[in-house]
Amino acid sequence: MSQRTLPVRDDRWQPTDRIYESLIARAVEGSEDSEARDGTAEMMAGAFLLVVLFVIVLKGAGSVAVALAVTGLLGGLGFLYLVSAARPAQGDRSRALEELGGPGLLPAGYLVHPKAWQAGLSGHVAGVPESQLLAAAELCNIFPGTVDDLLRFVGNVAIHVPAGRNTSADDVRRRARELVRVGKPIVVDYAKSAPKLPSPPPEGKKSK
Secondary structure (H helix, E strand, C coil): CCCCCCCCCCCCCCCCHHHHHHHHHHHHHHHHHHHHHHHHHHHHHHHHHHHHHHHHHHHHHHHHHHHHHHHHHHHHHHHHHHHCCCCCCCCHHHHHHHHHHHHHCEEEHHHCCCHHHHHHHHCCCCCCCHHHHHHHHHHHHCCCEEHHHHHHHHHHHHHCCCCCCCCCCCHHHHCCCCCCCHHHHHHHHHHCCCCCCCCCCCCCCCCC
16 A cells, blocks of 8 residues: 655644544554564574474484484574564554544544554555645644545545646645635534534543
């Protein structure tokens, strides 16, 4: 899955919520621990077993060459197995926020939160056009919904705003500003009557 670059708001705003911060940080740490596993402990245990095996074969065969050949062959096979088994789990990051329902169900403000991006949000928005992502980042601090709700809203606005040309970075930023100009009054008006997002589950408990 392709990854995206974290969008940065003009005012550098980022959300702050103690419970969400803790849950996201724990998810990132869990995925990093999984990815960091390199098989060192297994290799040390395997080396010890090979030494024992070498002594046993040496006593049984009475030949250093035979003992070296047997332990060398088994050691090589064991090393190849450990290398393949110790590869990082590639899907960990995309599933890191399952406890919260997935990255798309985070409050909209977390679209510009670095830890949320490390925990799978980057891949979650991989298919969103750049102009819409930039516009969503500028609206995320006032949008009373989830990340997915915000992206759908901006996508619907984009349908009704002529695209023009998008051949350069300036064109993309220009379109993003236009989407914000059209969408912001709608968001402000909607926010006055929209229900608040539910609070995250207490730490240690999974949402149902």
